Amino acid sequence: MIPPALEIRGLVKTFAAHRAVDGIDLTVHPGTFHGIVGPNGAGKSTTIGMAVGLVTPDSGQIRILGHDALRERGLTRALTGVLPDGLDFPERLTGAELLRYSAGLRGLPRATAADRAAELIDVLGLTKGAGTPLADCSTGTRKKLGLAQALLHAPRLLVLDEPFEAVDPVSAATIRQVLRRFVAGGGTCVLSTHSMLLVEQMCDEVTVIHQGQVVAAGSVAEVAAGSSLEDRFVELVGAEASGSAGLDWLTGAR
Amino acid sequence: MSTQLTAPGQLGGALGAITVPARMRATMLRRSLREHPGPTVAGLVGLLAAAWLIRYAHRGDQHTLGLLAGAWVLGWIVLPLLLGGGRGRVLPAHLRLEPIGGVSAAIGLLAASAIGIGPAVSLMALAALPVHAARYGTVAVLVTAGGAVLLWLLGLIGSAIALEVVGHAGGPAGALLTGVFTGTAMGVAGSLWAVFPWVSVLLVAAPEEVVRAMAYVPSAWPVSAVTGPTGQGVRLMATLVGIVALCAAAYIMLVRRVIAAGAPFRPRRTTAASPATTEREWLGWVPAATRAVVGRELRAWMRHPLRLQYLAFAVVYGALLAGLPLLSDVDLLLPWAGPLAVLGAAAMSAGLVGLDGTALWLPLTTPGGERAEVRGRALAWLVLVTPIGLLLTVAGILLAPDVDPLAALCTLPALLGAGASVPVWVSLLRVRPVADPRHPTAADNPTDIVSVLVATAAGLLAAAPVLALMIWGPPGAALLLPLVGLLGGAAVWWGGVWLADERFARRGTAVLAAAGQRSRPPETVLPLTWEAQWYRENKSTAWALGLLTVGWIPVIPQGLMPLAFGIDSGWIVAGHLSGSTHTAVGLAMVGLGVAMLLTGLVLWDRRPQPGGSAQPAPPG
Structure with missing residues (x-):
């Protein structure tokens, strides 16, 4: 039996008095797109950070493609590609140098690294960003470069935090196409996003996190339960879309 | 502020636009004085210095006075870059969304810059020039007073330009300048015993070469204008007015550019990618992951403004500490220029993770990334600093052929070994993140005194066996010194690497979190x-x-x-x-x-x- 691409059980993380992640269970099946959605501060980025080893959990188990992510770090890191929240890079490197550095860190042969980097730069439209110091790159370019470094070593599990944020529509379409080909080839993609439309378009399964807990999980159709995912999401997190009251000075006739 | 500026009838017109930045600055200054004692203490020290300058002007040498006035204006321009004086100031970028023209904004910003302890104390200090000119009559006092105001304006505008161009551009030129300036200040402070006799001579009467040079220094012109022929005086004062006008025009252009273009003065650079296949072949024996980190680090050393600043500081500091004693005919320290620069470079590297630690997620998501990160940082430092240390040591030996260089030469490997690895551990242990890793300013400083002391102590520990053997060892022990130096350096290198490995492997996520932290972590309550x-x-x-x-x-x-x-x-x-x-x-x-x-x-x-x-x- 093929193990889940990502399996999380009883994950807990507390920051001072705030329990950011409160016993999350999550299963991502291999060869699928899995969306993680939730309001701001729900615990999405912390969960993703723990899954890829950037945040130490207080308790819980994380398995990546059948391997214990806390004990077999080297192996699980080799299998995973990460685009974390924050887009922090070695700012003095250019985009091309970032890819070369990333390939070197992972011990890719130079020729292979150069070929793959050139191809990613071409496909993702990063020709200008490749020669510009990261500190001077736009947020969209940084996002695409982050995605390129996550793909460079051909991982089996991609974990992407808000991959389409600040990316222009043309580049977003290209990225979607690249990710679809990645999943069609047997890879697994976990992405956190605020865009329900994106989840409906791309994801096979979705997990809704609210206040550090999973409030719904399953296929997109199951979670949507007959309505649009956006309406269902608002209902699940117990929020009421405000904005219909007040502001008369702004909306009144002039 | 936006509401105030756009509200019709209240501040309409250019005058309103000019006064708003000044009122903003006055509010910021009041708050700053209430919250921090620093500016008040600095102001008191400045007042004492200004009082001393006025007292010196009363009887002192004309050319030395010009030199001191020039140093004051230069310090006013440069010091805010070093001490974070840009904070709490009204900058052109703050007015970007306001309906103000470039000239009005520039005048308003300069008016705002004039409000503060520094400008007030500087105006007092430059009053030393008319005080000195009092011996030449009333007209001379009036002319030098005008000259003092022009020099004050030069400092005011120069400081504003420097903050905008250097403080925000974070470019290599500004960084090197800042490093050279701080290195010189610290080098002179550390060699006061040697500099003092020379300064004493200068204060009595400037030597002939200083007098000749001062003819070209604007700070000497106001007094020269009243001591020489009238025609020369008019020419000097007109030139001074021209320089101030040129600086004002440059500042107006700078402000206009920031407001109109919507971007601070920061050239966007595009770098041609170098071919990967030829890169760092000479490090072929190093594992690929470590080699990748070495490459990243060397680029960061060459491009990051604060790293360049630290390196420039270390070189200038070491060279001056060893070279300034020559002013008192002491050449014993010359061969130590290299070891001193290496020690300085180690101390200045003790907070580097604070500059770029947010990017540590890359090694933390890579197999074996922690080891590569530690070794790559240490090795890159060694690659960069070893030639500098060797060059300075050899230069010192050549300049002082009569001094025995053995101790300095044998201490060098010990200091290099310790300086490469221990600062990596210290900076992983005590992370002091800068506010903006993408665009750090010269005012950012992620190093604290404890980190500096630990990094320095490690160097001294590595060098201690060499020095102990030199001082207390038997006569034949000199032959062993090179080996002892190498072994000391190697031992502390491995110690530092072990500690840094241990720290990063066990607490990597804590280091990453600390690097991205913008508020103080909870304290351990004892x-x-x-x-x-x-x-x-x-x-x-x-x-x-x-x-x-x-x-x-x-x-x-x-x-x-x-x-x-x-x-x-x-x-x-x-x-x-x-x-x-x-x-x-x-x-x-x-x-x-x-x-x-x-x-x-x-x-x-x-x-x-x-x-x-x-x-x-x-x-x-």
């Missing part, structure tokens, strides 16, 4: 009375406290006091011994104390974190 329960639950913290408290006893009273000062009172163990046993026991005590202190630091690092977590909450 009980002020005996609480057995607390000590049972916090054993490592208790041990750390004990070792960090007691560890100094073997180092200072039991080690350094008998070894360096010959103090051998009753409770000092080495005091009951003599000869080489005395030395050996003293050195053993130093070693024991250093080991206790290091263990204490490691245990302190492993103490349980308050709130159950070392990390602040990331978003989401």
